[in-house]
Amino acid sequence: MVVEKKRGQISFEYMVVMGFVTLVISILLGVSILYTNTVQDRVKVNHIDSFADKIISTSEYVFYAGEPSKATITSYLPQDVTSIEIDEDVLFISIRTSSGLNKIGYPSKVNLTDIAPGNINTNEGLKNFEISAVEISAGENAVKILQV
Numbered sequence: 001m002v003v004e005k006k007r008g009q010i011s012f013e014y015m016v017v018m019g020f021v022t023l024v025i026s027i028l029l030g031v032s033i034l035y036t037n038t039v040q041d042r043v044k045v046n047h048i049d050s051f052a053d054k055i056i057s058t059s060e061y062v063f064y065a066g067e068p069s070k071a072t073i074t075s076y077l078p079q080d081v082t083s084i085e086i087d088e089d090v091l092f093i094s095i096r097t098s099s100g101l102n103k104i105g106y107p108s109k110v111n112l113t114d115i116a117p118g119n120i121n122t123n124e125g126l127k128n129f130e131i132s133a134v135e136i137s138a139g140e141n142a143v144k145i146l147q148v
Helices: 002-065
Strands: 070-077 081-087 090-097 101-106 112-114 125-137 140-147
Touching: 002 070, 002 090, 002 101, 002 125, 002 140, 081 112
Parallel strands: 112 140
Antiparallel strands: 070 125, 081 090, 090 101, 125 140
16 A cells, blocks of 8 residues: 555656646747747848838939939848838838737938839839939929839
8 A cells, every 4th residue: 555655646746747847848938939929020120121221222312313313223022011102201111010010111301202102012022123313393303213
């Protein structure tokens, strides 16, 4: 009888230890998944910042050089971008992250126009844009952004 009690006690202690180890591993796994999502979101936003900065800086350069200045740029657009909109002097990019849909505005010092509003392809990958200085009305200049 004494031997059976020891086996029962050893089995119970083994189950407690294994339960504790399983709990610790589950918590570490949950924290690592949360951290991974945060890092992935930060990488996406950094790519979008770079994408927008390249378009805005090239637009300002072309605008100040004057008509008929033109530049072609290539920039990487990450996945989960839902829309790209141009509204006068702001470039808006909507992106889906782990926290939901975010719309980020990138201001420009010059007037931006989109030749085909809403037709900028938002699929992941390298995008080519032709940016040119144009006169939109008498004495009013802008920058035309066209995806090629």
